[in-house]
Amino acid sequence: MGWGDLGAFGEPSKETPNLDQMAADGMLFLDFYTASPLCSPSRAALLTGRLPVRNGFYTTNGHARNAYTPQDIVGGIPDSELLLPELLKKAGYTNKIIGKWHLGHRPQFHPLKHGFDEWFGSPNCHFGPYNSTERPNIPVYRDWEMVGRYYEDFKIDLKTGEANLTQLYLQEALDFISKQQASQQPFFLYWAIDATHAPVYASKQFLGTSQRGLYGDAVREIDDSIGKILKHLQQLGISESTFVFFTSDNGAALISAPKQGGSNGPFLCGKQTTFEGGMREPAIAWWPGHIPAGGVSHQLGSVMDLFSTSLSLAGLQPPSDRQIDGIDLLPVILQGKLIDRPIFYYRGNELMAVRVGLYKAHYWTWSNSWEEHSKTGLSHESSQNPIFMLILANGELVPVLGLFGMARRGIDFCPGQSVAGVTTHTQEEHTYLPLLFHLGRDPGEKYPLSFASEEYQRAVEHISGLVQQHKATLVPGQPQLNVCDQAVMNWSPPGCEKLGKCLKAPESDPKKCSWPH
């Protein structure tokens, strides 16, 4: 989901009344970031409070490549990392994850081995190959055991776009909250649904309800679900003792547009990039009776702050034996303070860009390689030349020579946008002369400041000092996303025997994973 997908953030169809109300009753963060422009590293950062380059959720197979946890990934979250639920457990919290885990699917990476007490959901995302015989379909777990697989037992109809997964995840959340309230037990619920990821789906009751197509239907369902969760908290009388935060793991994937893609509002590019569209996220904090209604914060925030903020709420200290990148946002949320801190934009172990205040310096730029960009042959441009005509006759359009639809597009992470020297198709280094943008005057990253201006020199000097400091103290974690092996896929998850769903794994054949982007 992207920054621009919510009504409160300016989506022109304004179809998220519940999230908009959540913002009106809570605090809207306009400058909130994920820690990576794609899923797994972003989620690892959220749960550890640390940059992926520290917690190991990155690859060194190529320079500045994005990597995640597909089914054949060998790595996962290292045991040495301290996850939020591990720490909350000590303060008596019951921790549940509902939905997508994405921190590794091999037994040692199971969420219940990393602090969660309950799990209903899947280790990987639901995308393809679909119902393929080459690879197992993604399992859905209840706690320690698989209870079925996507496409088999948990239906996703790719033709109609229908799937009731979000409803299942909603009901699970409502039940968990009820149970905890009844037993007067504090809880941490990580509601990590996988809806709005392509291939997009929604439940039947939401299909066709949006102006925005199937993607909008999915957004409506999420919005409706969040409305129901908040209402449930209120009805149980625990809304004033429950802190709720809404955000996303990366910007909208514009490659799925327009039929299955979201909006990053006025920002450049989308998922997979370190431009604002890839990493600035919608974010709302909600805590009735504590957060003043209608607040708007320009605090530079990060998903990693949710780690530190949650610990603070639980009265816990963050670990002192390691670098934590997240900060405690409570002074921001409760007292409206602004804390000076930079935002680091990484791809792999390369620091691509830094934001300090309203300035963003790019040390490296890359959208996608020319080969990947134009992969599927016919370019967008060529598709614009009509090779058939319609003739107007009696006010009716009669197709005379119908031949083709729109040509397939390549993997373009910046469709319709092209800023010379910025959305580069080769990896461009700007280390000694960073490209600098002022995100207040130029949120879309279209107008680099003049290298010769005083403003440039003053800002870059300040930023360079912070970057030097950051790099000097950085201890990279062991990269987890380098090795892939077909043998480690979800062939026979625990519980498969009961279901008769065990598949035979092929011989182990570990290889370097391929990360083209």
Added chain:
Amino acid sequence: MGWGDLGAFGEPSKETPNLDQMAADGMLFLDFYTASPLCSPSRAALLTGRLPVRNGFYTTNGHARNAYTPQDIVGGIPDSELLLPELLKKAGYTNKIIGKWHLGHRPQFHPLKHGFDEWFGSPNCHFGPYNSTERPNIPVYRDWEMVGRYYEDFKIDLKTGEANLTQLYLQEALDFISKQQASQQPFFLYWAIDATHAPVYASKQFLGTSQRGLYGDAVREIDDSIGKILKHLQQLGISESTFVFFTSDNGAALISAPKQGGSNGPFLCGKQTTFEGGMREPAIAWWPGHIPAGGVSHQLGSVMDLFSTSLSLAGLQPPSDRQIDGIDLLPVILQGKLIDRPIFYYRGNELMAVRVGLYKAHYWTWSNSWEEHSKTGLSHESSQNPIFMLILANGELVPVLGLFGMARRGIDFCPGQSVAGVTTHTQEEHTYLPLLFHLGRDPGEKYPLSFASEEYQRAVEHISGLVQQHKATLVPGQPQLNVCDQAVMNWSPPGCEKLGKCLKAPESDPKKCSWPH
């Protein structure tokens, strides 16, 4: 001002608390349009309820050219047009225009000859040449007489960006409202400030207050002024009998970005174009006690509707002897109805595009000519190659060879955006096979629908019928914006003698005006 310039419409700095509150207390229109992508024709349409092609505010000097009323324009609003204040007068309203008139500056076009009772403001915009000896500075009128000129008596400091014009226009509005309230007289106030037009200015107290630079300062001042006007209505106890509507005359001029340019949010291109960024406008209706608070409307609306809606509010009928394009929005505003109607996007007398429901069909596309686009020589691209280096020494950046800033850009109405076959630099006709977009799934007009799809054929067939009907009944007005003559400039406006500000007009030498865009 653009669709994306208000917090309520998703501007990432969210610096318009008063307009956002106005929206929260009233109704937000998400699909509201101007009648032309630039100033004069848009304002003529607002006051006549008619498309510029009908009321004469267009040119036929070239195909599909944008035209307005510079100082040397010979034409203006024809007497035969019925302006909103002319009609309201009959119902006892006192009509005042504060700010920019822009419907012609020669004596016969004076606003007090077209229904207004009072005027404080200027006939033209304040942009350059500035303090030039070749042409007179723009006069400021109080009613029938000039009371000074921009840059001379009404200071605009182009270096600091300081000018107190918006404060003057605000005070004038507050005084007028007080006077009308005291005398219990109904009134129509057309508050048509010229702030946010380049060169951008703001009053001293607003300079430097925005994250967005000088343009943001100007927006903040407008926001603050509107807050004061609404508060004044409330304090006088007449807010429940005063209908207020806020909108803009065209999309943000991206050519002025980033230092003096606004935001069109997720929409394509800006002012001067018939893409959404050029013509979709922020719009808010406010009428406490009548309009339910927090309303959001997807009604396709137009500035021309303000003509019909205002007449309806005054209990008047629209003229029946001519085609009126505006519709009465009261059923939309008060009862939440949705009225089916198309939006026509014109340049000159060419119908460039039509929106019907969520579909927009382009019959012609043009952003700007290649010559104009790259007019100033150095391209944006070449400016990205640094021709000097900075060396990092002790954490400080030392300029070694400083030579140039960013190269000047050409007149690019779509900076950073380039959609193949859509943002064309030659005038491209698509009459027989319109480019079709679904503005719900694709608000940015990036993905034309496949010509071969059923959806395309169904939509285009429907739209074509409406277009045929529209064209069959269209009676174009006499074009007013064809002839220019240095002799008609504001050399000696009435009242100039008293001020000693009469200038000598050159010999009359009428020529075809040049309209390159």
